[in-house]
Amino acid sequence: MAAVRQDVAKLGSGWNKDLLNYALAMQAMDELPIQDRNSWKFLGAMHGFHPQLWRNEHLIKANAPIPTDLTNNTFGNQCQHGSWYFLSWHRAYLYAFESIVAAKVKQLTGDDWALPYWNYLDSSNPKALNLPDAFVAKTLPNGKPNPLRKYPRRNGITAIQASPWLSLAAMEENDFLVGNDGSLGFGGGISDDFVQFEAMTGDLESNPHNTVHGLVGGYMGNALLAGLDPIFWLHHCNIDRLWEAWMNTPGKTMVRDPRWLNGPANRRFIMPVPGDNAPGVTFSGKDTLKGGKYHRTYDDLSIGTGVKPGVQAVARVNMGSPTTQKVQPIGANADVVKVGGAPVQTRIDLEPTATAKGMATMGATATGQEVTRLYLALDSVRGSAPSPLLHVYVNLPPDADPAQHPERQAGSLTLFGLNVASQDDGPHAGGGLGYTIDITDLAQRLTDAGDFDPQHLRVTLVPGEQVSDDEPITIERISVLKRSGVVT
Structure with a gap:
């Protein structure tokens, strides 16, 4: 049984075992060639990949061969944004990443490992906006360079700003989507087919997802590079937890449209698995819901979520079924x-x-x-x-x-x-x-x-x-x- 995902702030200060293992695994994975589907760069390129940009950033050598499965509409440039697939695709992406990192941790240390989440909107934690210490430390405990700060962020950033435009207002929305095109709602606009960036951004994606990407800056602020920053994964783990908390709150209406459950219509999503270049696993939205192969468990769904799962949502007036609105x-x-x-x-x-x-x-x-x-x-x-x-x-x-x-x-x-x-x-x-x-x-x-x-x-x-x-x-x-x- 997979370990429960926990708040990174509760794992211990500084170089706790979980973050040290993360750093060691990341370092080993980042030394693998991009052709390896378990490499750090391959996993990052799944979110966004532009060969010339990556060459300019010295992420790949000028004449290095590019894996065809990053450029032939298989694994590369899959991230779903401005779409009702935003949350489901990223949930499976997290699961695949976590499985590969956990396998590397087991190989290197013998320890079990689960991806923690960065609970930056936890009002009970005065340091919630701080990047975890291990992500800003210059060196590992052994004195070697810290891989968790290898990829660029805003200059000298140790915490994201406490800004009025970073909030949990999205959690007040009761409906995953409303309208014939899903132009309003928690989850994003309707998209029958695979489109990396579609037309309408859902509430949760807009804020806090986009906001935190922008506040961290650097690679996190560019969709074509964001997956390379190790903090990306803790941020998205929290976004995934917010979705889980929202779905577990009475009064919220999750989409059950067959197009979402089984889509996209024209192309299957695919994720890698641990083990060199093993064949990928395809999936659709239903695989990310409770009981599905990509569903995961969190230690808490109340702190820093704006809702109390199991308690009727009352923050906004109930406007009836989304089909009647x-x-x-x-x-x-x-x-x-x-x-x-x-x-x-x-x-x-x-x-x-x-x-x-x-x-x-x-x-x-x-x-x-x-x-x-x-x-x-x-x-x-x-x-x-x-x-x-x-x-x-x-x-x-x-x-x-x-x-x-x-x-x-x-x-x-x-x-x-x-x-x-x-x-x-x-x-x-x-x-x-x-x-x-x-x-x-x-x-x-x-x-x-x-x-x-x-x-x-x-x-x-x-x-x-x-x-x-x-x-x-x-x-x-x-x-x-x-x-x-x-x-x-």
Whole structure:
């Protein structure tokens, strides 16, 4: 029976046995050639791989042969983002990685090993945002260079920032997906086929997943390199734990669509197994649920998750079954928005009747009442940077400094993987990514203040890091979505 995954903060300080074994295994695996499916670089390339970038980073030699199974749509560039497969694919990826590392640990030390998780949103731990000590130490206990800090992060980073845009708000969502395309919800937009970066990012992927990737930076901030950083795996282990906690909370509705359970339709996902170049194992979404071959157990599902498994979720009003809810666009801007080195404002023209009705039912809580939530949707976001940061404000006063009006901030988006999703010659054909931001509470505050016009909405986009006149972001359309249901 596989060991239970534990919080890395509870394994012991400094070089505890689990992290020392991780480092030793990682070092040995990183010495293997990329052709070996159990090598560190092969496993990293499964998430994202660009031969020229890897040569530029001196990860592979200029004339070194590239394994065909990394470039022929078998193992390489498999990571699923902006898709309802995001959580299931990464769960199997973690399991395969953990199995290979555990086998290497057993070979090197005779110890059993399980992948720990980094619980960075544990409010009871004052050091939760710190990278574990072993990931920032310069040397191993024997004085040799520490492999857990081999690959670049932000200069000198020892902890991620305590920022207002890092949160567990995603855990308040009750439905894995809502709408015919899954444009809203916890898990990501519907994607029948295999697409590495698809059109609509789910709540959990947007935050904290993308946010932590951006805060750590370096290789973690680039989807084509992220899997090489050893902290990647502890971060994704926590994301997987959050999904497990969410599914174990009454009131949450997990997707059971056969397309998700058995998909993708056009290509099977595949994972390597321990043992040189043994044949891979194919799987689909159902294999990652409880009872499936890629399901794992955690020591705790309450601390730092925002939910209490087994206790009815009450953070957001229950809007009924996702199949009975409706998602309706009620307004959009007129032109493509380009964000460079300065804030840009655009106006959304709203359908006044539908908007007014939505505003009137935003706060409904009584059983049987119609209830509405409002969202900003940013469609076909494109850019060349790997994880640019974009701050979004609603109805700023004229000529106002956004920094002086945090009460008007709808959210902040770390656009992880934007470079990959925007490549014209990539599998996504440069379609970019999509995001939604729940603005219901902000809209309610603006309504109470008399500053929400049912005919117009002003949206201001403020560039953060990796956004400039030389590396702008374009957004094909910004719209307001009205989500309607009945309180149950």
